[in-house]
Amino acid sequence: MVAARRITTLLTRKTSRNSILPVRTLLCPIQLRRPASASASQLTVNNKSISVPTGLFIDGEFVTSKAGNLFTSENPSTGQELLEIQEGREEDVDEAVKVARRTFDDGSWSGSNPLQRAKLLNNLADIFEKNAEEIVALECADTGKTLNQCSKLDVPGSIGTLRYYAGWADKVLGTTSFNIPGVFAYTRREPIGVCGQIIPWNFPLMMFIWKIAPALACGNTIVIKSAEATPLSALKACEYIQQAGFPKGVVNLVSGYGKTVGNAIAHHMDIDKLAFTGSTATGRSILKASASSNLKKVTLELGGKSPNIVFPDADMEKAVDWSAWGINMNFGQTCHAGTRIYVHESVYEKFLNAYTERMKQVKVGSSFEDGVDQGPMNSKMQYDKILGYIESGINEGATVHLGGKPIESKKGYHIEPTIFTNVKPEMKIMRDEIFGPVVCIVPFSSEEEVLRVANDTRYGLAAAIHTKDYERAIRMTNGLKAGTTWVNMYNLIHYSIPFGGYKESGIGMECGEAALDMYTATKAVYYNTGMPCPS
Numbered sequence: 001m002v003a004a005r006r007i008t009t010l011l012t013r014k015t016s017r018n019s020i021l022p023v024r025t026l027l028c029p030i031q032l033r034r035p036a037s038a039s040a041s042q043l044t045v046n047n048k049s050i051s052v053p054t055g056l057f058i059d060g061e062f063v064t065s066k067a068g069n070l071f072t073s074e075n076p077s078t079g080q081e082l083l084e085i086q087e088g089r090e091e092d093v094d095e096a097v098k099v100a101r102r103t104f105d106d107g108s109w110s111g112s113n114p115l116q117r118a119k120l121l122n123n124l125a126d127i128f129e130k131n132a133e134e135i136v137a138l139e140c141a142d143t144g145k146t147l148n149q150c151s152k153l154d155v156p157g158s159i160g161t162l163r164y165y166a167g168w169a170d171k172v173l174g175t176t177s178f179n180i181p182g183v184f185a186y187t188r189r190e191p192i193g194v195c196g197q198i199i200p201w202n203f204p205l206m207m208f209i210w211k212i213a214p215a216l217a218c219g220n221t222i223v224i225k226s227a228e229a230t231p232l233s234a235l236k237a238c239e240y241i242q243q244a245g246f247p248k249g250v251v252n253l254v255s256g257y258g259k260t261v262g263n264a265i266a267h268h269m270d271i272d273k274l275a276f277t278g279s280t281a282t283g284r285s286i287l288k289a290s291a292s293s294n295l296k297k298v299t300l301e302l303g304g305k306s307p308n309i310v311f312p313d314a315d316m317e318k319a320v321d322w323s324a325w326g327i328n329m330n331f332g333q334t335c336h337a338g339t340r341i342y343v344h345e346s347v348y349e350k351f352l353n354a355y356t357e358r359m360k361q362v363k364v365g366s367s368f369e370d371g372v373d374q375g376p377m378n379s380k381m382q383y384d385k386i387l388g389y390i391e392s393g394i395n396e397g398a399t400v401h402l403g404g405k406p407i408e409s410k411k412g413y414h415i416e417p418t419i420f421t422n423v424k425p426e427m428k429i430m431r432d433e434i435f436g437p438v439v440c441i442v443p444f445s446s447e448e449e450v451l452r453v454a455n456d457t458r459y460g461l462a463a464a465i466h467t468k469d470y471e472r473a474i475r476m477t478n479g480l481k482a483g484t485t486w487v488n489m490y491n492l493i494h495y496s497i498p499f500g501g502y503k504e505s506g507i508g509m510e511c512g513e514a515a516l517d518m519y520t521a522t523k524a525v526y527y528n529t530g531m532p533c534p535s
Contacts, residue, residue: 036064041083043232045137046147046368050236052138054085056092056255057238059099060248066091071256073232076144076376077366077412085231088256093223093264096252100194100221101270103249110191110219114170117217121166123244125159132159135236139205140367142232144376144412145330147368153329158209161495161511165213172218172516182531189520191219192297193272196265198258198286199234200278201227201378202333202435207277208234210495212251214515215275223252223271225262229379231255258282266290273297275518277335280459280504299508299518301335302501303433304461306482307454308338308490309444312346314466318488320354326464326490327417328362331374332437333382335505336462338490340430341441342450348443352421355441356402359417364407376412377436383413386436393420393429398440425453433459447472455481460502464490 038055040062055062069087074080104110109117128135136151145154174187195215199207204227215222226234238253254261262282266274266289274296276286283300290296308326310319326338343351365372377383383406390404403416418438423430430440444450454463464486465476477485483501486492493499498514500506508518 038062038064038086043083043138043141045141048134048137050134050138052083052232053235053239054083056086056088056096057235057241057251057253058092058096059252060242060246062235062238065089065256066095071228073142073230074379075141075412076378077141079380079412082141082232085235085255088225088254088261090260090264092254092256093261093268096223096254097194097268097270099249100223100252103247104191104193104221108247109221109250110193112219114172114217114219117219118166118169120244120246121162121169121213121216124240124246125162125166127240127243128155128159128162131240135205135233138236139233140375142230143201143204144367144378146372146375148372149330150367154203154206157495158206161206161209161213164495165217165515168214168513168516169217172520174522180526180531182529184527184529186525188523188525189218189516190523192519192521193220194270195220195222195519196268196271196274196296197222197224198262198265198274198276198278199224199226201229202330202335204230205233205237208237210510211275211277215519216246216250218516218519220273220519221250221252223254223265225258225265226253226255228255228257263289267293269294271296273299273519275299275508277301277510279303283506297518299510300506301499301508301510302461302504302506303459304335304337304501304505305340305431305433305457305459306336306338306462306464307340307342307450307457307480308463309450309454309465309476310341310343310347310351311447311465311467311469311472312344313468314347315468315488316347316350316354319466320351320358322464322466322488322490323355324358324362327437327439328373329491331377332439333378333435334491335433336484336491336493337435338462338464339434339439340454340457341439342444342454343441344450345443345445348441352401352441356419359402359419362417364414364416365410366412374414374417374437376410376414378413380413382435383415386415386434386438389429389432389434389436390415390418390438393423393427393438393440396424396427396429398423398427398429401441403437425456431457447476451476451479455479458504461505462486462501 070084071087073082177185197211280302362373398420399422401419403418407414420440423440462484463480463482498509498512500509
């Protein structure tokens, strides 16, 4: 996924000296400040008044940043300011980490009954369900998502994720072994400790929940940074965390920019694990930060340039619908968007014509308009980036078959759904992650050819095929170098199924039981039950 505004500048310098010193090595007791409380602001969204916290969330309270700086959140449907919130800096990260470390080490959360952790996760899910209309409105206003997609995908998916990991809280188990004569051995899966988490702007609420739910189920404490472009749902979620009854200091949110807050989290010597979703470029910087600091464990969910393959025996109507959903979900602003569509030459024109007609039906407008399929791009920066890729495709000789222009008659950052044909593999629009409503449609002649070109990318996040031949489906899904593959569908990601990438699309897994491994450390214990000491 592409990270938040300016997050690609993250990790350009070291954090402050205090953040390099592990808190646990200090000889004097930790003295935490008594910060000023930060007030909430009233925001009117879609004729609904919503109270939004504006402070950093540290030690269970919304507080002002030490420097007192503010930054603004923008409505991409209008380009106008929504509200100002507190901007964290390195010193605020330091304090949040001290709180998270204190809370982890005192055992009030890490040593708590797993059933209590499950209860609180379910409490949080209950609060989200009760306030679903409110959080949907807030998320749409901050991101430009459509009311339809957010209410059917983002919020229900977040609630489901909380309940799913609540169910796992008392099932993070070790193993036992009697295989060594004279020895009884077992393993313990223990929480890692203080987890730093950095989330992107394209699914701010869902990524917040994807990150915190498995970490909390396992007993970790958290310092999380929201995307500076879309900070509001994370702030509201922390208000819900207060209401759910979580102990103070378990979840700490430091809003701010990548070059300050993200950098400080990545380099911090007292953060034990870092989970990041964003650009591949920033993921590289995070790995370097881990290596140059304390070798904290790192999981990365990064970019993609996913192939979507249509064979001649596919159900053409369904293939067109699912391929359209492959780019229409969040208007192409997803890491697994199906942007490279390969269609067998025998049905290429038929598919192209049907797909074009389908994309002509996409209604573009603001988030809360009735029947809107595609809202605005998330920010001016993203809008300009997408238009730059469209210009690059034209300059390199590709044909704009549909769209390719900004919609200047509308307020905000709207771009026409765009189809390129006559593209070549070396073009930027075929190599780079555009992160917008742009697809390339390319003919192929054989299974071997399309498998080769589909895998000819530095990414490996997702892929899809459309066919009625189950043997071909198995061959292709086995051969595609991607962490998620779909057959006769596209863009289904479920919290119960592991999600991660091959190659430069990431390290480690989100979702499913696999995510629990990312937030636990395995300890082996040997008991001597009769083994003599070697002479």
